[in-house]
Amino acid sequence: MIFNSSYPDVEIPKIGIYQYATSNKNKIADNKVIFTDGITDEKVTFGELKRDSRRFAAGLQDKLGFKHHDVLGIFSPNHIDYPIVVFGAIAAGGKVTTVNPKCTASEFAFQLVDSGASVIIVHPEYFNTAIKAAKEARIPESRIILLGNSEVRGFRSHRSLIGDRESEPVSYSPEEARTTVAFICYSSGTTGRQKGVEITHTNVVANLTQIISLGSFRTCNIFIGVVPFFHIYGITFVISLVPVLVSGASAVILSGFNLTTFCRCIQKYKVNFIYAVPPIILELVKFPSIESMSNVDTVFCGAAPLSKRMSDDFYNLYKIPIRQGYGLTETSPLITISEEKNIVSGSCGVLLPNLQVKILSEDGQELGYDEPGELCVRGPNVMKGYLNNKEATNAMIDNDGFLHTGDVALIDRQGNFFIVDRIKELIKYKGFQVAPAELESILLAHPAVLDAAVVPYISKEMLTEYPAACVVLDTKYKKTLYMSKEIRKFVDDKVASHKKLRGGVLFVDSIPKSESGKILRRFLKEKLKNGDIM
């Protein structure tokens, strides 16, 4: 059966992201502060966001020849100027590819080349990596721009591009909004390596309209934005769209999570709405800080599984129920959300309006209520496709327009969704994606490794998954702790921090595979539970 949202469909404005975000339906004053840097207390008002993003768009056009459909890559932790850069590129009619600042130079270069980026905006701290990546991606150094004020070795800052001219933001017809790509985010989807997810203007506008239509954000006025802006969670939620759209809202921005700073900011800025991922919830449970949470009425958690037990422990301590959201980069991002007045512990909520879902059994039959199966979803927030990869797009979106999520879900008769398992290869370390295929190809390049598979080691204690390698060693080598360390170092030196083999190495005699050569990961996951991991 097909499950429909219990909410009536809402009308999705068929306009560009910039027009939607600045349409100012809520009559927000230009001098209203919408972003505050939680460390430096620097502020950006609604008027400044509009003015500086238009001026930055003009700078990109006049000084770098940035044109409609050009791609800008941003390589930075959360920063008060991040939204201005993103809105500027969008106002100029460009696309934005957001890059995890922890990426190595090669990983960054891959994303630059794959997305076709022609301009790099980099946080000064990550400048050296950007220089190397630009060289590898053959992007001239003159197109590397530093985020903020500082100018290093003659490289321009993005603020120096902000002159007096304000560019008129590019606007789109309904058809153009539907088909024009605004963001190219990277995700491995259900299988293989990272791929560029093409997210259109309508995808983003649709998802925000779907979420806002539930009225959930009515009472919330101060958000804290620690979820990374490069990730789809950060892009659509914290990068100003929600704060701007919701009357009177503002967001406190932090560049990373540190429990003490986080709690201090919540108290200082009287934050009432927290966006979190499960590891943040875990920290708040392990090291309770009841006092700092006195203004908080909403805690929102997503991007990875949160157990019922952890939700309940949190509630018992703070008396705040956790609202969950579930989604994918490929669905721009949200599919389900817990209703404000009906939060079911352990559930990731109910289906957003305008969405339809089917639950499929292993042999492709449509299932009913209370029957777990693969969740497939159709609606206006489903991505356009994977960039230059028709095959991967067709493998994920079926002929009826349903996107196959690779997650196993169960829907109860009240319409509550529960994510019970994941059948795709993807590993989520603290909400960050790790694609096993990428680590496997590195492992196979090690002279001692005959075959390898990477699977998640589930740490109940840390509430996350660690990438662990199952390795078949060449008989010339010994299965020792030394060998395991050597293999880990071999991989860890080549990848961003969240991809490191924190789950260790398990030496096995063979990698079980199906007749078609697919790694039987479930079997290896079981093996890890009892194996002698080194």
Ligand code: 4UU
């Ligand atoms: C169990 O993680 C995301 C997007 C998350 C998101 C965004 C905005 C959550 C709440 C929100 O408000 O995207 P990706 O592409 O990095 O990873 C997608 C995968 C899913 O397929 C699923 O396996 O991350 C897992 N996931 C979850 N699992 C995401 N949310 C949840 C969840 N419970 N609540």
